[in-house]
Amino acid sequence: MKKYFYFLIGLLSSVVLLNSCMEELPTHFEYQGYEFTDLDPNAGQWRLVMHQSPEQFTIPAPAASGSAELNRELTEAKENISKISSKQKEAVDYWTNNPLLRWNEIALELATKYNLIPAPNPDGTYPAPDAANPGKYPLFPYAHPPYTSRMLAYLSVAQYDGLIMAWHYKYKFKRQAPYELDPQIKSAYDANKLYSYPSDGAVIAISSREILTAMFPLEKEFLAQMAQEHLESLILAGINVSSDVEAGKLIGAEVAKTALARASTDGMRNAQTNKAKSDSIKNAAKVRFGWTWENQETPQRPVGLTPLFGLVRMWNVPNVEAVRPGPPPAPGSEAFKKDAEELKRFAANLTTEQRRIANFWNDGLNTYTPPGHWNRFAKEKTVKYRLSPVRTARVFAFMNMAIVDAGISCWDAKYYYHYPRPIQTIPGFKTILGTPNFPAYTSGHSTFSSAAAEVLSHFFPTDAPQFRKWAEEAAMSRVYGGIHYRFDAEVGLQQGKAVGAYSVAKAKLDGID
Amino acid sequence: MNFKFRILGMLYACLGISTISIAQTPTDGLMMPKGEICIAVVYENSSWGRYWEGTYSRENANIGTFTRQMLMPMVVGGITDKINFIVSLPYVKTAATGGQLAGVEGIQDLGLSLKAQIVDKAVGKGKLMGFTNASFSTPASNYLSDYMPFSLGFGANELGLRGIVQYELDKGPYLRASFAYLHRGTTEAERDFYYNDGAFYTSTMDVPDAIHGQVGVGSWFLNKKLRVEANLTTFRCAKGDDIRAYNMPQPTNKVDFDRVEGFAQYYFKGNGGLGLLAYYNHMFSGRNMGQFSGYGLGMTYQFKAY
Numbered sequence: 146m147k148k149y150f151y152f153l154i155g156l157l158s159s160v161v162l163l164n165s166c167m168e169e170l171p172t173h174f175e176y177q178g179y180e181f182t183d184l185d186p187n188a189g190q191w192r193l194v195m196h197q198s199p200e201q202f203t204i205p206a207p208a209a210s211g212s213a214e215l216n217r218e219l220t221e222a223k224e225n226i227s228k229i230s231s232k233q234k235e236a237v238d239y240w241t242n243n244p245l246l247r248w249n250e251i252a253l254e255l256a257t258k259y260n261l262i263p264a265p266n267p268d269g270t271y272p273a274p275d276a277a278n279p280g281k282y283p284l285f286p287y288a289h290p291p292y293t294s295r296m297l298a299y300l301s302v303a304q305y306d307g308l309i310m311a312w313h314y315k316y317k318f319k320r321q322a323p324y325e326l327d328p329q330i331k332s333a334y335d336a337n338k339l340y341s342y343p344s345d346g347a348v349i350a351i352s353s354r355e356i357l358t359a360m361f362p363l364e365k366e367f368l369a370q371m372a373q374e375h376l377e378s379l380i381l382a383g384i385n386v387s388s389d390v391e392a393g394k395l396i397g398a399e400v401a402k403t404a405l406a407r408a409s410t411d412g413m414r415n416a417q418t419n420k421a422k423s424d425s426i427k428n429a430a431k432v433r434f435g436w437t438w439e440n441q442e443t444p445q446r447p448v449g450l451t452p453l454f455g456l457v458r459m460w461n462v463p464n465v466e467a468v469r470p471g472p473p474p475a476p477g478s479e480a481f482k483k484d485a486e487e488l489k490r491f492a493a494n495l496t497t498e499q500r501r502i503a504n505f506w507n508d509g510l511n512t513y514t515p516p517g518h519w520n521r522f523a524k525e526k527t528v529k530y531r532l533s534p535v536r537t538a539r540v541f542a543f544m545n546m547a548i549v550d551a552g553i554s555c556w557d558a559k560y561y562y563h564y565p566r567p568i569q570t571i572p573g574f575k576t577i578l579g580t581p582n583f584p585a586y587t588s589g590h591s592t593f594s595s596a597a598a599e600v601l602s603h604f605f606p607t608d609a610p611q612f613r614k615w616a617e618e619a620a621m622s623r624v625y626g627g628i629h630y631r632f633d634a635e636v637g638l639q640q641g642k643a644v645g646a647y648s649v650a651k652a653k654l655d656g657i658d
Numbered sequence: 659m660n661f662k663f664r665i666l667g668m669l670y671a672c673l674g675i676s677t678i679s680i681a682q683t684p685t686d687g688l689m690m691p692k693g694e695i696c697i698a699v700v701y702e703n704s705s706w707g708r709y710w711e712g713t714y715s716r717e718n719a720n721i722g723t724f725t726r727q728m729l730m731p732m733v734v735g736g737i738t739d740k741i742n743f744i745v746s747l748p749y750v751k752t753a754a755t756g757g758q759l760a761g762v763e764g765i766q767d768l769g770l771s772l773k774a775q776i777v778d779k780a781v782g783k784g785k786l787m788g789f790t791n792a793s794f795s796t797p798a799s800n801y802l803s804d805y806m807p808f809s810l811g812f813g814a815n816e817l818g819l820r821g822i823v824q825y826e827l828d829k830g831p832y833l834r835a836s837f838a839y840l841h842r843g844t845t846e847a848e849r850d851f852y853y854n855d856g857a858f859y860t861s862t863m864d865v866p867d868a869i870h871g872q873v874g875v876g877s878w879f880l881n882k883k884l885r886v887e888a889n890l891t892t893f894r895c896a897k898g899d900d901i902r903a904y905n906m907p908q909p910t911n912k913v914d915f916d917r918v919e920g921f922a923q924y925y926f927k928g929n930g931g932l933g934l935l936a937y938y939n940h941m942f943s944g945r946n947m948g949q950f951s952g953y954g955l956g957m958t959y960q961f962k963a964y
Binding site for chain 2: 497
């Protein structure tokens with residue numbers, strides 16, 4: 146009897162031990178404030194994307210060093226730092242001295258949270274999200290890949306223009322950081338001597354809060370709370386005083402306004418059409434090519450995803466026709482049959498590695514989508530190469546402009562050619578990935594990834610082979626998954642590269658990379 | 659004790675929760691004597707047309723009717739009269755009638771279990787028995803757990819600790835209750851980012867621990883050749899997220915269910931040899947899982963090995 150008792154005790158303790166060994170799973174990218182490779186002192190002269198002049202928005206001249214006003218702010222900062230709570234200390238560590246990466250991460254998390262496709266009503270019809278009533282099911286937005294790509298572009302461009310302006314004023318006013326002015330104040334991060342007026346962190350906090358609140362209206366309170374915590378951390382970190390923060394907030398609010406004004410007229414509001422418009426687009430393809438894509442879900446979705454996203458205003462490509470690929474092989478043609486046969490072979494004999502690739506790049510519903518995946522790569526490279534905030538914003542802005550342009554171009558091709566998916570053309574075909582609600586040609590994953598890889602290769606040339614390999618893998622993942630033909634993927638890669646080249650050409654005008 | 663009775667009970671317990679995970683460890687109130695081996699093969703077929711998204715019951719025409727078939731070989735043996743081992747290795751196949759997602763099939767999890775009898779005494783016109791049982795299961799192939807609902811299992815190691823109490827009248831009727839705590843490890847997805855009430859930047863998914871409780875009432879008939887039992891099972895995960903609106907399930911979900919079952923087993927001869935078993939079960943409430951109904955059919959063969 147006794148030995149059973151010990152047996153039990155032994156088992157119980159092993160269960161407890163197993164539990165205590167479980168490590169915390171990471172909920173965000175693990176990085177800390179770091180020393181910037183270059184402070185980019187001339188960034189104030191870089192070309193703005195949406196604005197004409199770095200002084201387009203005026204901020205007051207800062208109080209001089211030694212002035213009573215600045216001394217009062219320094220005293221206040223010291224007081225706050227001396228009373229810092231452990232939660233505030235955590236916030237200082239979390240936001241770091243390159244907080245754009247955190248706001249980008251928040252954007253990706255919200256993109257994931259809102260990336261759910263509407264369920265059918267009991268009568269077989271489908272409801273649609275309504276921007277005017279975002280809290281009613283299905284919640285607004287449905288953050289699908291086009292939505293997320295566009296959201297990230299506005300976020301990144303606003304951040305970029307805001308930081309160029311901040312850098313301009315920093316080097317104009319040359320106000321030293323609190324930890325330079327007062328020996329009792331220590332920087333929580335690397336003491337890099339970056340001028341502190343206006344606060345670049347505040348530009349990021351406010352521009353990000355404003356863009357993301359417009360894009361995810363139900364998250365208004367959460368975003369306000371994050372911005373508040375971030376702004377507070379700037380002073381507690383010893384890198385800003387309150388007038389730095391106030392000036393940064395002014396710029397952040399203004400650049401966000403410009404970005405949102407552009408967003409309100411970029412054509413996105415018409416991208417999701419009604420059924421009549423959708424049918425006319427389908428019929429045009431039928432007349433032009435003799436085939437059409439049909440949604441295969443039950444009940445059938447009457448309209449594909451954003452048929453007119455291809456008409457949304459592009460950032461760096463002169464017009465969408467400039468990057469439209471040629472037509473795909475007709476269903477039933479020899480070229481088509483060859484790629485359809487390949488899909489059947491993959492479905493029958495998928496290797497473990499091919500399955501892994503298909504799932505690794507799936508980035509479907511309930512994820513940050515392929516645009517999000519590439520933003521994650523950019524974040525990791527930013528830290529690896531220790532970029533300054535303004536250089537970071539530059540990478541993200543050019544990459545996300547290329548990504549949304551790639552999405553627009555891809556969607557143009559999708560609805561222009563209206564090409565059927567493999568589950569439509571191959572009888573009885575089964576897949577390991579869900580087939581999305583839009584035509585096949587060309588592959589969004591391929592186009593998004595190739596455009597992003599093109600831009601990242603420009604900024605991080607050492608890693609260019611890796612980016613291109615990733616893009617090719619992302620493209621092939623859809624073929625392994627059974628939801629794209631090889632020609633969708635291969636043409637999508639070329640298309641994305643062509644789109645990305647426009648963004649790179651624009652970046653090269655600064656002559657600084 | 660009748661050894662047929664023992665193996666039957668063990669099998670029955672195993673099958674009881676196979677629709678949720680894997681070959682589980684016995685919950686019954688029986689032991690095999692030293693040197694006895696029982697080999698069993700059970701076929702199970704269960705399906706659902708509705709599933710619980712959180713606690714909301716819904717249909718999805720892109721799944722239609724989901725079916726899960728399992729063929730489970732199993733060996734039970736008496737190490738001593740008071741300690742038994744159980745080994746099982748199910749083969750599972752899943753498919754759906756609607757939509758275009760491919761079903762999967764393959765070897766699921768290897769289950770190993772040790773069971774010890776710690777109480778055995780006469781009480782009134784019957785006897786009271788107590789058992790404890792430790793089980794371990796581990797994926798036996800590289801199946802992908804992050805492919806729900808089609809995945810073969812939850813893809814994590816599981817360590818279970820169980821207590822069982824049974825009171826059996828000499829005339830045949832019995833009453834049994836069991837309770838288990840199931841500690842589950844983590845499973846590896848093939849993507850390195852997922853959402854579980856927030857973003858996770860890892861391919862590791864935490865499969866929540868669970869409790870498993872069961873009460874059964876049954877009796878022997880026909881000179882102990884036939885046994886019939888009815889039981890009620892309840893299963894609760896300790897934590898986990900809900901399936902999001904019209905989205906796929908994932909291994910991190912909080913899975914709960916309650917199920918009723920009828921079970922019968924028949925032996926052709928009095929002592930050893932061939933036996934048959936059959937059962938039917940039905941889930942009547944649940945959370946984040948398909949509302950399974952299913953049946954199982956099995957053959958057992960028992961002999962003195964050493």
